[in-house]
Amino acid sequence: MLETIELPTLSQYLTLTTEIDWERTNIPTCKIPHWTPGMQANASFFSDPEYGRKYFELENSSQAFGNRWRAAIGSWDRKVVVDIGCGPGNVYAAVGGSPQIFGIDISHGALEHAMQVGYTPLLADAHNLPFIDGFADIVTLNAVLHHCDDMARVLTEAARLVRPGGVLITDEDPLSNNETYQGLALLVIEARARFPMYWLPGRSKVYKSPEEQAWRLATEIHNSKPGDGVTPELYINTLEPLGFEIELYPHYHNVGDELFRGEQGKLGFKDTLIQILAGANAPKPPQSIACIAKRVRG
Template sequence: MLNKLPCNLSQYLSAENNFDRWDEGILICKLLNSTPAIQANSYYFGHPEWAKNYFEACHRDEKFVDLWQAVIGSWHDKIVVDIGCGPGNLYASLKERCGEPQLLLGVDVSHGALKMAQQIGYTPILADAQQLPLVSNFADIVMLNACLHHCDDMAKALAEAARLVRPGGLLISDHDPQRTAYQLWGLGLLLWQIRLPLYRLLKRGGHSTSEEQFWSVATEVHHKPGDGVKPELYYQVLEPLGFIVKLYPHNHTVGAEVLEGNYGRAFWKCRLAQRLSGIEPDSPKAALSLMCIATRQG
């Protein structure tokens, strides 16, 4: 089967792998532990209508592009790995500004999402982010955008991503919920809970029907009150592997200013839920996301 693979891919595949088949240009790896989270992500992001809605609505706005371009600069002629790539939002948003990678690998558990990503330039691999079929120390840039909180074991997924980064390379993780922003209780927790029927009523993206909403929520295993990422996750996983770690809490209303310490203001509904829970919404711990930019020392 390996002789059917593109030469620019086969050299980066590990000897210890779980290759199953080569299907329409997608390398399929066996998912050894198909958990409910993996099944939900596979189904939701593989649904043609839901994936299209997600592709068009999420991680495409100007503030998002502004921040990520400031971090990446250019990925021209670089080897880039996008873990949890979904239908390809990251590359679709940044390709006009960041150049053309030498190789762009997209890893996801959803065959349907990978088919969409393939159409815009990804070399797709169906695999578990917690058990990547790739060699170590080869990628210039490894990206996990809105990925970790979809994984059962966030530390394991982060460590697997870090393993791929070459000395001098960059690991970027963002749009995972910061745990301290979601310590909701009392009236704040009630407001959080009633958002779902309201979203359905408004037919908000990802929530247009009860079925779509069910599967959308099922994918986000660590996006709930009292859960999410903490600074310790990044320091404990990445520093022993030789990374210099920089963290930037931020809301989704600011762009490159995040790198200057401007974490912005959350939307009013989030601020209200936080105030009702005793959280100061204008503090860095109340910022909804925690961006990690980690450089592997040479």
């Protein structure tokens, strides 16, 4: 017979000063006093039934994505997990298992879908999380930081939730490579940012029309122009002073669990073309960086 355990509830991890509306909708909702344009874009886009469905089914849903996340997490069964910026639930859908998993997002529609996947949802601002310190075994952020106005603040808030011995895992945030792009390559990626629908190598396979591509681009607060994105220094300077040991894994998006055996994957067609335009001697930087940070000090 399987051992039965009492699962923790959301309310026991909230601060005493947290204001939550438990009744107006089916999603517990924190009061968010200030909405930036980027927050509004993310909340609206991922609440849209059509675009949210596309994101769940076609982005961050590959076999390589699932293999990479399962290898990074290991077993999270019976552990307390907080998935910040969970969207419609891609990480849990890819990893599976039986954690007690809380999904945090500012998109009501995304949280409704995540709840069907198995999350306990909470609508809240990642810049100001309503949780007590140090209660989570695992905190995850997949493709989240570059959607936030203040990436360092969100990373700090996420780190605050991790208990000693717990881990913080982030991935799928674009790696800043401003120094790589020059000359014609710089013009090309600027054109991709401004007119993604009309330049073939930059055309999205998921979002077809100019309207939906423009709306999707509006959610990418730190991924809309050359040089945007995260840097290794963001993780080092933010997390090490908070007591974390950090492992960083730059990679291309088609890599699976082999990432943790020293492979980074391969560059796709459109990005290979940009590198050719940048020049034969230009470096070939990976697209994203995964961070696995273990809290070794309280």
